Amino acid sequence: MDWSKMFTSRVVVFGCGNTLIGDDAVGPRVIELLEKDPDMPDDVALLDVGTSIRSMLFDLINIDPKPQRIIIIDATTAHGREPGEIFEIDVDHMDPKKVNDFSLHMFPTVNLLKELTLNTAIEVKVVVIQTGYIPEVFDERMSPEVSAAVPHIASRVKALCLEPAKS
Template sequence: MILIVGCGNVLFGDDGFGYEVIKRLEEIKLPENVKLIDAGASGAYYLMDIVDENVEKIIIVDAIDYGLKPGEIKILSVDELPNIRKYTFDAHAVPLAPFLKDLAEKGIEVKVIGCQVKNLPIPEINPGLSEEVKKAVDKAVKIILEEIL
């Protein structure tokens, strides 16, 4: 099974990127071995609960802040994830990198598809993606389809 997990909170601007990618993928007929999950702001908790022996690959989709151009997509392998407790890709304050690295050591292929944010108004509520990140949704969908088909 392939899990595609969208992380993020639609109330906080570009943080809704993962949700928008999952929503777009739901409109496409995907292979039966692909499961889509809108994990919201609880990506790490979902992963810890649903990963079992049938999972071969996990693709995490989330907003990131790596100082790139807004809307730029960055594909990360587990080897590229930081080895610190708190970092820019964190599935919303839950240390996710160590868990993903453990899964990779167990033979599960892990990729992170991150999109550089422009508008992240936390703690102010301001739903909706910036134009740059909105355009990146289609790019991310294309990358995911290439990964799973």
């Protein structure tokens, strides 16, 4: 993982999650898979940020040039979703009062994501998966549903990396 690419890439992909907490590991697992893909463009930074996404987003606000797009991959425990279900969260429709509802760890505040979309030209995409297994103690095993979905998330993220940014 080349952290310096965050400051020079057209697209920055942040894989969020704790690899010791079951399905929460989905972000890092997707990054691992994409790093092995020989067809990933050179101008895409793939970063396993664990649970440190907030500080990375603060850095993005302060750097120039900024990437055209950031993609955040994370796990969620949304109501009414099936384990392994992949979906995007639209930053514009997030309630600014909900700070940590979309993740099992310290997901970036909605206000910070909105700050990025309103005050920079960065296009923000948030791709999440509904969890199936969150252990009470450290356990690296992922649920079969989420584990099976990792290649599908990787494919979706790759498509977002190849897609031209909106002007």
